[in-house]
Amino acid sequence: MVIGRNRRHGSADLPVHDPATGDLVGRAPLAGTMDVDEAVAAAREAQSAWAALGAARRAEFLHTLAAAVADRAEELATLFTREQGKPLVEARAEVERVRANLAYAAALVPALREEMIRSDSESLTFLAHRPVGVVAQILPWNSPLILGAIKLGAALLAGDTVVSLPAPSACLTWLRIGEIAAGLLPPGVLNTLSGPGVVVGEALVRHPDVRMVSFTGGVANGQRVMAASAGMIKKLVLELGGNDPALLLEDVDLSDALLARLQHATFRNAGQVCMAVKRIYVHEGIADRFLDRFVERVRRIRVGPGMDPSSQMGPLHNAAQLERVEALVEDARRRGGTILTGGTRVTTGPCRQGHFYAPTVITGLDDDAPLVQEEQFGPVVPILTFRDDSEVVTRANHSSYGLGASVWTRDLPRGLDLAARLEAGTVWLNAHSAWFLDPAAPFGGVKGSGLGREKGPHGLWEYTELQTVCVPLGEAVGPGGTA
Incomplete structure (x- = not known):
């Protein structure tokens, strides 16, 4: 796992097994609540400088990361098949979708432009998309790479920094992508942890400096995320499965x-x-x-x-x-x-x-x-x-x-x-x-399938706060006021 730019070892190892053979594929660090605190602190420290770079520069970083993933595509796909179980042809397709979704997110810079509401001799009013801050992203075991890339691309382009937690039984490939990213992104922009959701995920969701949680998983766990977030009124994107x-x-x-x-x-x-x-x-x-x-x-x-x-x-x-x-x-x-x-x-x-x-x-x-x-x-x-x-x-x-x-x-x-x-x-x-499904098309559910949308401009805007900016241009003070 990576905190800041440093590769970390946990308090113990987390074994990951091949579901086709039962063989040990590898061991991941087992994070604890102290690791969560350090990862969130690193993300918080990095966030303002990352946002200040501007969307165009952040997009360049996304393109660089997408190219690095493509360069290691076969290595990543092989590791992913061994830990997740899906056929290698599907794993290769998922790694390619990581590259494609990061590159697509980089192309969404125009979607972050300010939107003019009013511009005349009396006033100027416009809308701006501001970063949320530190975002926790919790990934499932079935397709963590593509889902992680969709979440990561949107958050980073928006100017947020990320603490990412893949499911412990299929975490090795995403942790490897995190290590690749650590050599390319500014320290603290992406931090990756590994460990059980009941410990690490719970600590992330409840952390006061985490302003948004993007979660993909089962309904019961999604409800727990909502309950744990309610006291601090965090932004949520929940994709909770379907029938x-x-x-x-x-x-x-x-x-x-x-x-x-x-x-x-x-x-x-x-x-x-x-x-x-x-x-x-x-x-x-x-x-x-x-x-x-x-x-x-x-x-x-x-x-x-x-x-x-x-x-x-x-x-x-x-x-x-x-x-x-x-x-x-x-x-x-x-x-x-x-x-x-x-x-x-x-x-x-x-x-x-x-x-x-x-x-x-x-x-x-x-x-x-x-x-x-x-x-x-x-x-x-x-x-x-x-x-x-x-x-x-x-x-x-x-x-x-x-x-x-x-x-x-x-x-x-x-x-x-x-x-x-x-x-x-x-x-x-x-x-x-x-x-x-077109890359620009938002994806998400209704009813028990979740809240919010991922992908496309609508998915990007989930990772922003909408700010209205009003600028009076005339001499009027307001009803009953005097200049």
Whole structure:
């Protein structure tokens, strides 16, 4: 971990294991509350000088960091696959998205320009985006690199300084990026810690000099962040996961390309993606044809260690997540659900030591089944049928989540009408993935999926405080006043 510009050792080591093999990948420093205090102090000391550089100069630093990440892309991707579990091709794509998101953030300098509200002979009024100050960023284990880069790029361009905490089970690659950044950024601008959220994350959130918390993770932990921040009224950006529905209308084109897109949106990273398709609603008129083709594709997914080039899907990231997926499938089985493929661990060959679970498709569940109502965060998807648009919108919206949703149809006006009725922060038509989300498009959820937005100008502005500046130009004092 890095505090200021110094690499630090913790009070103990934090072992990080390969979820595909159980092998030790490396050890991270175990931070404590004193490390949190020092990191926040370093960030606070650096913040005013960092802000004074101006957005254009800060953008240059972001470009330099993006290039340095690109230079080490293969090293970072390999380490990331070993500690997180996803196939190497997905890890390489995520490292590339780190570079791309840092470079994109650097291009947002014009979004920080002052906005004129009034300019005449009597007064001048404009809006300015000012830095928040010290920002704590808490990252999850499923995609810490891309999420970290989105948060980091926006915060640094805005003039904030950062203390970043990745999930302890997948922290090594982000800590390595922090070390790279330490040689390029002014001391204290980015500080990286490692350790359990219940200790390090809690101390960060409650620290009086942390003015903003950007958190990605589960709903329960997001609620804890809100509660811990309430006394000091900190700014918050919370991305708390989703239970995204995909609605397949009766006119959908069930081509190989479309089915491949839906499969990827459902099973990428073994379903451990906040915006993955978590439940599929299929019009009853095409259900049999869809199931025949979709299930056959799912059966062909090659499961194996992420370092194996032939693997299309890796393991679950940890034993707890594997056990949760198993429990949801067993509950579905008890409720009378039909498992069309999968439904078991994969324990043979190269998968015998890891947290592997077969890609699974289940039908015959009611809407109140936990697998339908909850975020499974694994390679299991329920398929449900519907008769008409009003019915499926009502059922899709019957969820505490509201991150993403998708409508699959050839009828664009009908699809847009349904999109407007879905309670979700992002709605795709004939797609469902970050790969089809423009970098300038803000991303975030409604309802239990969180607060605020990330990405694009709107995501950048989350890391600023809006200040109104008023300048009287005439001699007037105000009603009842005298010059």
